Amino acid sequence: MKKSNDSANEENSKEEPIHFIKNIIEKDIAENKNDGKVVTRFPPEPNGYLHIGHAKSIFLNFTLAEEYGGTFHLRFDDTNPEKEDTEYVEAIKRDIKWLGCDWGENQFFASDYFEKLYEYAVTLIKKGKAYVCSLNAEQIREYRGSLTEPGKNSPYRDRSVEENLELFQKMRDGEFAEGEHILRAKIDMASPNLNMRDPALYRIRKVHHHRTGDKWCIYPMYDYAHCTSDAIEGITHSICTLEFENHRPLYDWCLDEIGTECHPQQIEFAKLNLTHVIMGKRHMTRMVNDKIVDGWDDPRMPTIAAMRRRGFTARAIRNLCERVGVAKRENTIEMALLDYFVREDLNSIAPRVMGVLKPLKLVITNYPEDKEELLDAPNHPTDESYGTRQVPFSKVLYIEQDDFMENPPKKYFRMTVGREVRLRYGYYVTCTDVVKDDNGEILEVHCTYDPETKGGSSADNRKVKATIHWVSAKHALEAEVRLYEHLFAVENPSKGEIEENLNPNSLTVTSGYLEPSVKDAKAEDKYQFERVGYFCVDKDSSADKLVFNRTITLKDSWAKVKKKK
């Protein structure tokens, strides 16, 4: 366990890491900007499940508000009814709650502001800063110009305020077909920033909205709805990802021209990427629809729901997000770092049990045929509050196939003929011989035990090199065990070739023998199967059939030694 006797030093090391957004906020507070208040928000579009990249943004916004005595809002950015659904709203809320970020009363929807946004648009029209354009989509694209060439003005750009007002009202009233007109900002068709070339503010969509129903047939665009929603909520720091950097001038333009009292500051940071996964929503949706994975919460997915099901903890995810920091540099985090935080947290909280995944029968020849004992075993190696349990012991056990070798290499110090090893919490046993079938396959291993070593230690203090785990065959529970590896075999799966880069071993379904103490385990219960890994009860588990997910293996330095040879 980690210990430090230098309290000052420990205090320092516990401080939250500083980063450029905190610097901005601290400067703002020092200058009493926004009356020294901090209001942040997480603004998901309810059109898919949240992934670990979103988690970083959620933690960032939540902890910033928490740390500076501010407020954290959850606002659904539901301005595109074609893609959005309440199913996603519920899933998103569930995930954010699980992460431990409480938005309290501050749950909002951009769709709550549609009326206000409409009024703002009228304001812009009256100021001559917005106009109804009747070009079709293709024409608008042509008029926009290109990256290297300026665009040209729409022929409808100089419509009168009165005409614009009337047309916009009619758009709202449903008098036009989709695509017939849009409302555009009047900015600068020659701007080098394409977002400023008279961007669309409203489009006609005769679609049912999951919250407003059929009340509206015009819907605001992101650039217009996001800044105004932020302003309405009194957001002080509107944090988003790098790809919105080019949108910031438009964010500011809208609020300046509308003249909102509140003008939040948009700040961009680099989103989190992870090796061995694909996080793009489109691609994840495809993997779900094409049954490459078994749903959004397939434990191999990088979604919050999947990680939860897999057995990762919110704390591990949070520690990762804090550790990787906040910066503007594009980055891809090694999965090994996530693994580290998952192991770190699980090591401290997961009760220990014994389970054998690849069973090999071990017969203790000098142990009485019908004898059974209950052996005391601590549930946690360092935290006594976890208590102890009793594990049944008998003449015939299962041990792990990997824990016996007939012809062991150097440095292998588990069981082999003639060697004494310890059965965890049990006895010292010495292997005497091996029983094989006609093909030479090992069927069972025989050994003798030393009755004087009960509990796993000897009076003469003699050393054994190895301790191996076991399960009493007679008492063992059989369970389905799902073993997971990276979904993709390569670090950076190229997005076009999902199938080609899949890891064929990403899921192995097997069975295992577990000690009886896990009989009543419930979904999401987490254990360490000693010496094997961390496991979590799956939601598919039932009293009749236990199902465990392998969250992650233990670090295995023997595997490294073996590999080097």
Place this chain on the structure above:
RNA sequence: AGGGAUAUAGCUCAAUUGGUAGAGCGCCAAGCUUUGGCCUUGGAGGUUUCAGGUUCGAAUCCUGAUAUCCCUGCCA
């Protein structure tokens, strides 16, 4: 007439604002251990993208290159 952003260890980030670069993970060792886990200690690993310049002194300031990412939805 293109614009915006970013470059420091394998990965992710620091560097008190001009005083010869540090941390976590990863990697390699050793110690400890009733988990080959945990824990402890040590080590390797840097032309700070490059080239000039200013300065006693540059990751930091100046000039100029280069590389990578983002932007031409009536998506967000």
